[in-house]
Amino acid sequence: MARKAKTEGADSAENAGRLKQIALTYKMTRRTDSKIGLVVAGVGIVTFGVLLGIGFAIGHPVYLGILGFVLAVLAMAIVFGRRAERAAFGQMEGQPGAAAAVLDRIGRGWTTTPAVAMNRSQDVVHRAVGKAGIVLVAEGNPNRVKSLLAAEKKKMARIVVDVPVHDIIVGNDEGQVP
Template sequence: MSQSTTPAEKPKKRRFYHNLKDAYTMVKRTFGWLGWAMLAIVVVVFGGSILWGITSGHWISYPFLGLMLTTLLCLILLTVLLNPALYQQIDGHPGAVGAVLSRQSRGWIVSDTPAVVTQEKDVVWRAIGRPGVVLISEGPSNRVQKLLDNERRRIKRLAPTVPIHLVQYGHEEGQVPLPKVAKQMRSFKNVLNKREVPMVDRRLATLKPPTAQIPKGIDPNRVRPSKKAMYGRG
């Protein structure tokens, strides 16, 4: 007896307006006034262009230009607010640094999983770029400093001449807040050339994570916040 099978549904193709809708939803969760700000842009810019077009006799060209300018200003506003909204929503959650690192793909090699995860849910991420190796921690300063120092020693044994920079993410004194993590990475002076960066990555790929029990409630393979949740789809 043959069984009828139904073909699996193909995932719907995402259009640019789907991404705009997701970005708007995410930004509005943090900045509730976003809709009113966009409405004000429409009223002032587009409405003004219509009035100007009527009074000047250019009742087609001026409103068209006003529509284009209105769209551009709304997109600029959404783009400017996107990163601050993202940082505010993931700040303090496990994997927040991983989400920031995933947006620094150009010139950086970043693993999908942390280099170190402890029982207390302290985390150390490793990024490799032209400034060398950057280790970024998540957790209280009194605990993560030892983790950073230990990881630096492990890397030095394999790559003794490569610069290693330590960054603590957090809100304690001496730590770097989430919105400034990427800026801190860019502030380091370039030392390696583009060919040396993947060579260092291959060398450090032989490093095994420190033997430690993975804490309950944290999956090192899923430690980054879901992109669906970031953009209002989760």
Template sequence: MSTPAPSAGRLAQLRQAYQMTKKTQPRIGLLLISVFVLSAAATAGLGILLLGTRWFSIIIVAILALTVAMLATMIVFGKRAEKSMYQQAEGQLGAGAGALQMLRNRWEVKPAVAFTKQQDVVHRVIGRPGVVLVGEGQHARVKNLLGSEVKKHQRIVGEGVPVTTMIVGRGDGEVPLPDLVKRVKKLKKAIKPAQQTDLLYKLKALDAMRPAAPMPRGPIPTSMKGARKMMRG
């Protein structure tokens, strides 16, 4: 009889994230060791100063120092891993969809609701700010595609529901991939949760008339999602 090993998947995920991070940050190992040692030493020094050097105080300080050091190391690693994932994913088809999939709670993400033969795509996010359409691809083509999608969505959702557009990229008026999720989250709330549910039902009719989009299922979205999952623990 085999027993489940939930930590195995966790360790594999950490290993994958570390290997990918090392591609863009070769000294990540040295950095993490330094963070662990310095945070442990600082915590131990402060603990001894406050609790003294009696044996039970030393045990408490040691446990506290290890806990703080591990937490600090994981926080730094998470930030570095996220930055590395974005660096490797930026400019590749599907990177925007991978980033948007990190949205949680009341956010509903549907990748590639519209696309062109040149592989320009538009993803849709529904949340308290209303409808957010995010485009990826060549700026001029994506802008035209977004304009068409805005008209289609406005006819379905009606007045009072904002339809916001964004284009992923580094050009003028575009949103860099690392800032995409933050930019979406910062949008002003405009609808209530009940309206959000109604929007999902209304837009099902629009989606049903579309052909299936050939979205890539490569390592970009998966790795980015895995890195964020790892950071959340």
């Protein structure tokens, strides 16, 4: 009996933490996307309304009403997640380490190692290894980063001979990737 009470308490604490996390994400997104509440509510209402209307048209409003509610919640979660992710990446842009955060989101067969090379000015080189080879992603001043990239390429050439090494410089200038 005591075990059951402990697990129920843990579940309610976990749900409270999840709701708090959703609320914090909403507040963070609201700072950059002021229409997030209206958009998410609109998506939910339209999805539910369309399925409920189809239910009335075919004579099964209860079944399609329930399905509409479930799909509306799903659509709202998808739209909220995409807009929150866009807001988070927008807030990260220009910050040191933003390229590493984006690289960590790639997944699917890529192994990323953040900050494999760094200098005093906080210019950083990150490494991603996958089927396409080794990708070195640099962020910082393009003039200072080139020497870091060259040194890291030289290290990679000594370790792995036949693997292609690609380099990318993150930024908004000519020849850089945003």
